[in-house]
Each structure stands twice: as C-alpha cells, then as structure tokens.
Amino acid sequence: MIRIVVCIKEVPDPDAVNSYAVAGRLTIGDDGRSLVQSAIARLTNAYDEQAIEAALRIRDAGVECAITAVSVGDDCAAMLKRAAALGADEIAAITPPPESDWHATAALLAAYIRQRGDVDLVLSGRQASDDDQGVVPALIGEALGVPVVTIARAIAVAAHGAGHAARVTRVTPDGDETVEVTLPAVVTVSSELGQPRYPTAARSMAARKMQPHVIAHDALVPPDGLAPRVRLERMYVPEAGGACEFIAGDTPAALASALFERLRAEGIVR
Amino acid sequence: MTGEIVACTWSNDRANAHTAAPELITAARALAAPVRWLAVNPPHDAAATAETYGAAALDRLSDAALLRASPDALVEAIAQHAAARAPRLLLVPQTFDARLVAPRVAHRLGAGVVMNAIAIAEDGGVRVTASAYGGDTRAVYALGDRTGVIAVMPGAVEATAAPSPSPVHTADVTADLSGAGERVRVLEPARSEGARLEDADVIVAGGRGLGSAANFRLVEELAGALGGMAAASRPIVDDGWVDSSRQIGLTGKVVRPSLYVAVGVSGASQHMAGCSAARTIVAVNRDRDAAIFRHARFGIVGDCVEIVPELIRAAREA
Ligand SMILES: Cc1cc2nc3c(=O)[nH]c(=O)nc-3n(C[C@H](O)[C@H](O)[C@H](O)COP(=O)(O)OP(=O)(O)OC[C@H]3O[C@@H](n4cnc5c(N)ncnc54)[C@H](O)[C@@H]3O)c2cc1C
Numbered sequence: 001m002i003r004i005v006v007c008i009k010e011v012p013d014p015d016a017v018n019s020y021a022v023a024g025r026l027t028i029g030d031d032g033r034s035l036v037q038s039a040i041a042r043l044t045n046a047y048d049e050q051a052i053e054a055a056l057r058i059r060d061a062g063v064e065c066a067i068t069a070v071s072v073g074d075d076c077a078a079m080l081k082r083a084a085a086l087g088a089d090e091i092a093a094i095t096p097p098p099e100s101d102w103h104a105t106a107a108l109l110a111a112y113i114r115q116r117g118d119v120d121l122v123l124s125g126r127q128a129s130d131d132d133q134g135v136v137p138a139l140i141g142e143a144l145g146v147p148v149v150t151i152a153r154a155i156a157v158a159a160h161g162a163g164h165a166a167r168v169t170r171v172t173p174d175g176d177e178t179v180e181v182t183l184p185a186v187v188t189v190s191s192e193l194g195q196p197r198y199p200t201a202a203r204s205m206a207a208r209k210m211q212p213h214v215i216a217h218d219a220l221v222p223p224d225g226l227a228p229r230v231r232l233e234r235m236y237v238p239e240a241g242g243a244c245e246f247i248a249g250d251t252p253a254a255l256a257s258a259l260f261e262r263l264r265a266e267g268i269v270r
Numbered sequence: 271m272t273g274e275i276v277a278c279t280w281s282n283d284r285a286n287a288h289t290a291a292p293e294l295i296t297a298a299r300a301l302a303a304p305v306r307w308l309a310v311n312p313p314h315d316a317a318a319t320a321e322t323y324g325a326a327a328l329d330r331l332s333d334a335a336l337l338r339a340s341p342d343a344l345v346e347a348i349a350q351h352a353a354a355r356a357p358r359l360l361l362v363p364q365t366f367d368a369r370l371v372a373p374r375v376a377h378r379l380g381a382g383v384v385m386n387a388i389a390i391a392e393d394g395g396v397r398v399t400a401s402a403y404g405g406d407t408r409a410v411y412a413l414g415d416r417t418g419v420i421a422v423m424p425g426a427v428e429a430t431a432a433p434s435p436s437p438v439h440t441a442d443v444t445a446d447l448s449g450a451g452e453r454v455r456v457l458e459p460a461r462s463e464g465a466r467l468e469d470a471d472v473i474v475a476g477g478r479g480l481g482s483a484a485n486f487r488l489v490e491e492l493a494g495a496l497g498g499m500a501a502a503s504r505p506i507v508d509d510g511w512v513d514s515s516r517q518i519g520l521t522g523k524v525v526r527p528s529l530y531v532a533v534g535v536s537g538a539s540q541h542m543a544g545c546s547a548a549r550t551i552v553a554v555n556r557d558r559d560a561a562i563f564r565h566a567r568f569g570i571v572g573d574c575v576e577i578v579p580e581l582i583r584a585a586r587e588a
C-alpha cells in the first residue's frame with residue numbers, strides 16, 4: 001500500500017476572472033489586495049483536480065493506495081468533500097495564519113505530511129491560477145528533503161527495491177521526457193494529463209457525511225516559522241491594450257488583400 | 271546580507287539561459303547596487319557582456335556535473351554561491367528550469383521567492399511587481415529585509431548598455447557538488463525538434479476557433495507562406511490537435527516575434543502572457559468583441575476557415 005497526499009487549493013474561477021477583465025469590470029477590493037468577486041465562483045484549482053485524477057489513475061492501475069486530500073484555507077470543506085466524492089479516503093483542512101504567504105503554506109503542508117507519516121507520494125498542481133507562482137510544491141520538496149518532479153502528464157507507480165518508484169512523463173519545452181524517481185517524492189501535475197473524472201452519485205452521497213479533519217496552523221508549525229517572507233502589498237488591474245485597426249472588405253479575398261496591403265505598407269511583411 | 275545583487279544564468283545540454291543576462295544585469299543596475307553576474311557554464315563572451323551591461327563582477331562557474339541538465343546539482347551550486355555572497359537579491363531568468371530552481375534555492379537560503387516578475391523597485395525595501403490571475407492583475411509584493419530570489423519574465427526588462435563601461439572583476443569560482451547526487455533519473459530525454467518558437471520572427475497561432483484538428487493545417491500553411499512557425503493555444507493542445515511544445519502562454523512558451531497572427535484565438539490573459547510582447551499582432555476572429563482585438567494592431571472579423579486560405583494566397587503573392 002502506498003499513501004498519496006494531494007494538495008488542493010480553492011481559487012476564483014479563472015474563466016470568470018477573464019470575462020470580468022475583458023468587460024473592464026474586474027475590480028480590486030477596499031483592502032487593495034484582493035478581487036471583488038462576489039459573483040465569481042470558487043473552484044478547485046484546475047491543475048489540482050488533475051492531481052486528484054492522477055492519484056485515482058494510479059489506483060485504477062492496480063496500485064493499492066490510500067489517498068488524502070489536504071488544503072490550507074478557510075471554508076474549504078465543500079471543496080474537500082468533492083475530493084472525497086472523487087475518491088479521496090481522507091480529507092484535511094489546515095487553518096492558515098492571519099498573514100500568510102506561499103512559504104507559510106508550504107511549511108504547513110510539509111509539516112502536515114511529516115506528521116501524517118508514511119507518505120510515499122505528494123501530488124500537487126503545477127501552479128495555482130490565482131497567484132500563478134508554482135512554487136509551493138518545490139518548497140514542500142525542499143522542506144521534506146525529497147525530490148520534486150514538475151509538470152507531469154502521466155505518472156505510473158511500481159515496486160522498486162524495498163519500496164516504490166514513480167515513472168513520470170514530463171511536458172518540457174522540447175517535448176516529453178520520461179524520468180524515474182524513487183519515492184517519497186513530490187510530483188506536480190499539468191493539464192496535459194487530460195480531463196478529470198466527475199464524482200459518482202454514490203460516492204457523493206457517502207462523501208456528504210465526511211468531515212475534513214481540521215488542524216490549526218499552530219498545531220503544525222510555531223508562529224515564527226510562518227512569518228511571511230513575501231507580503232502582498234497591493235494588486236491592480238493593468239491597462240487594456242491599444243486600438244485595433246479593423247480591416248474592411250466584402251469578401252474573404254478582399255479582406256486578405258487589404259490586410260496584406262497594410263502589412264506591406266508598414267514594412268511588417270515583405 | 272550585503273547590498274549586492276547577483277544575476278544568475280546557466281546553460282547545459284538542454285537549455286541556454288545566458289541570453290537573458292543583459293536583461294537581468296540591466297534590471298539589477300537600475301536598483302543602484304553593485305551587480306555581480308554568476309554565469310554557470312559561462313559563454314565565451316561573458317566578460318564583454320558583463321562590461322557592456324555594467325556588471326561590476328563576473329563569477330564564472332564551470333563544472334562537468336552542471337553540463338547535464340541536472341536540477342539537484344544546479345540548485346546546490348547556486349545556493350552555495352548565494353550563501354557565501356549573501357546578496358540582497360538573486361535574479362534568475364524565468365525559464366522552464368527556473369520554475370523549479372528558484373523556489374528550491376530560496377528555501378535553502380531562507381529567502382523569499384517571487385516568480386513572474388515584471389518590475390523590481392526599491393523604496394524603503396524591495397518591491398516586486400508580478401503578474402497574477404494569468405495576467406488579469408498585477409500584484410506588488412514587499413520582500414521586507416530578507417534576501418529575495420526573483421524570477422524575471424522574459425522581455426519584461428529592456429536590456430540597455432551601461433552609460434560608461436567600467437572594469438569587470440572576473441573570477442573563476444567552484445562549487446562542492448560531491449553531495450548533490452541527482453535523484454531524478456532520466457529514462458527518455460525530450461527530443462528537441464529543431465527550430466524553436468522562441469527564435470521565430472513570425473508566428474501564426476491557432477485556437478479553438480479553427481473548429482477541427484484538420485484545420486490546423488491552415489495555420490501551418492500560413493506560417494509557411496510567411497516564413498514563420500505554427501503555434502497554438504492551450505485547448506487545442508489539450509485536445510491533442512497539436513504537440514504541447516507548440517503551446518504559447520503562461521504555461522507554454524513566451525515568444526517575442528515581430529509578427530504574431532492569432533487565428534480563432536480568444537486572447538485570454540493566459541494566452542497573451544506568452545505573446546503580448548510581439549511587435550505586431552494580427553487577429554482573425556469572428557467575434558468583434560473578442561479580447562484578442564484589444565491587443566491586435568490589425569483585426570479581421572470573420573470566419574477563419576474562410577479567411578485563412580485567402581491570407582495564404584495573399585502572403586504567397588509577394
Ligand atoms: C492557470 C491557467 C493557465 C493557462 N495557460 C494557458 C496557456 O499557456 N496558453 C493558452 O493559450 N491558454 C492557457 N490557459 C487557458 C486560457 O485561459 C483560455 O481558456 C485559452 O487560451 C482559450 O483558448 P482559445 O482562444 O483557443 O479558445 P476559446 O476561448 O474557445 O476561443 C476561441 C475563439 O475563437 C473564435 N472563433 C470561433 N469560431 C471561429 C471561426 N470560425 N472563425 C474565427 N474565430 C472563431 C471565438 O470567437 C473565440 O474568441 C490557461 C488557463 C489557466 C486557468
């Protein structure tokens with residue numbers, strides 16, 4: 001049996017954020033640091049859903065595994081129950097300190113994983129769609145002293161010596177790369193993994209009764225270990241781009257000729 | 271901690287990040303601090319580059335263990351150098367490898383890390399402006415008085431030569447990598463497919479508006495007719511129409527061609543994060559309100575499946 005911990009984060013729906021931005025209606029709250037997002041749904045970060053899916057595929061491949069989903073955040077019980085509905089056996093919510101940053105988040109997750117014990121594989125998304133940082137998994141790996149493999153499209157676990165190893169197909173700028181790492185390790189998952197499954201009705205029913213195991217930050221890390229290193233001071237919405245010159249023409253051929261006339265006149269194409 | 275800023279670039283059998291050194295040194299110089307350039311497996315002309323862009327010192331670190339793309343050794347080498355110099359800031363270019371290397375080095379130094387940086391300023395403390403929400407917002411982070419490890423987005427800073435060349439103190443430095451055995455074993459390396467999108471002067475990118483995988487051929491033909499390369503938005507990579515090495519954007523490649531033609535691409539911020547620095551953007555989209563037209567210099571409103579064949583014809587008419 002192997003134990004997999006999947007780190008999941010709740011984020012504002014990125015498509016909705018995009019739509020608000022395009023409509024010029026994305027606004028920052030009075031604290032100057034967060035989106036005004038009453039109308040924007042909160043979802044599991046999409047890459048983290050794919051991390052759950054990766055864990056489930058390892059189980060589907062016949063590897064006996066216990067799956068824990070964990071999140072650092074307030075009010076994330078509904079998200080965690082959904083993870084349980086998908087197949088997580090155990091769910092845990094870590095209450096963040098009032099001032100937090102990704103270093104504190106990683107410290108808490110690493111402490112949780114260490115305390116949980118016998119964790120073979122830590123899965124996470126490649127990055128969170130709110131801060132776009134993609135640093136938490138690498139920080140967890142360093143804190144635990146285990147290797148980190150990023151941007152997986154496929155993960156297979158097999159027995160290796162006395163323990164297990166993961167064979168990971170990574171998406172790199174030069175195409176796919178296959179690597180092998182002895183567990184324990186941290187692996188981050190990317191969208192190339194493919195569409196995650198939906199919860200079944202039966203599992204959703206069962207998950208409704210599950211409650212996340214709630215852990216206070218100070219039960220895991222003493223306060224001085226959580227002092228933020230990076231403080232979000234303010235956030236703003238950048239100016240929209242310039243004016244577009246729309247090409248006129250009655251037919252596709254006329255439009256194409258008119259465009260190339262303009263491009264050639266400006267020396268953009270020869 | 272010293273007031274020094276270390277700009278760090280590296281090259282190995284997989285990647286060469288030294289091309290970003292002029293941008294990093296320029297960014298560091300703007301903060302009115304002494305700039306040291308740590309070049310891991312340095313290029314031959316490193317000393318001249320350091321002088322042109324105004325690095326006061328150049329540390330050249332060459333080691334056979336660092337020639338293979340091996341993050342454990344690279345992290346160890348950079349962390350050792352930074353621990354010894356104790357710089358105020360360590361700047362790295364935001365490459366694929368940096369996404370793993372920067373946070374790991376930061377952790378070893380007890381430093382704060384910020385990725386996706388587009389500006390760095392100092393006024394009573396270092397403040398880093400980074401893009402967030404795929405580019406829909408900018409976030410300003412204060413680093414307090416800790417060392418910062420900052421990954422600078424490609425193209426965020428325009429490299430400019432120093433006003434007057436000053437002598438560069440050049441040294442060959444070493445790292446003790448005996449304890450940095452690589453824990454990740456490469457079974458099948460990625461096979462680089464020749465021409466790189468990052469180097470293309472003209473790029474034609476297709477999106478979901480193409481309607482079908484077969485229509486991606488139109489994008490390839492137009493790219494060919496313009497002497498450029500074909501690229502894609504994420505959904506059509508996810509759907510398997512195109513190889514992932516073609517993806518442009520936040521989680522794909524960041525490119526700066528002189529001409530970027532976007533066909534059936536909505537222009538979501540996460541896509542624009544990869545191409546907004548193109549000199550000229552041309553968009554074909556059937557929705558006049560599509561976000562792409564806010565970034566495009568020239569736009570055609572219409573069905574790309576009808577329009578692109580005519581663009582191919584017009585491009586070949588030269
Ligand atoms: C964390 C994160 C990271 C991401 N990273 C990336 C990334 O790196 N790269 C990336 O591209 N995306 C990325 N995305 C996804 C991004 O948000 C958008 O969903 C994506 O870019 C949309 O792709 P698209 O424009 O091809 O498709 P769509 O949004 O579906 O847009 C299709 C467009 O084509 C137009 N159209 C439809 N039919 C026609 C026709 N016949 N002729 C002409 N026009 C037509 C439509 O009007 C529309 O504007 C990321 C998202 C997240 C949350």
Ligand SMILES: Nc1ncnc2c1ncn2[C@@H]1O[C@H](COP(=O)(O)O)[C@@H](O)[C@H]1O
Binds near residue numbers: 009072128
């Ligand atoms: N608050 C959190 N709780 C659980 N996991 C998180 C949290 N923040 C980040 N992660 C994990 O780390 C990944 C990268 O996040 P980030 O570094 O914030 O971009 C995410 O995809 C998650 O898997």
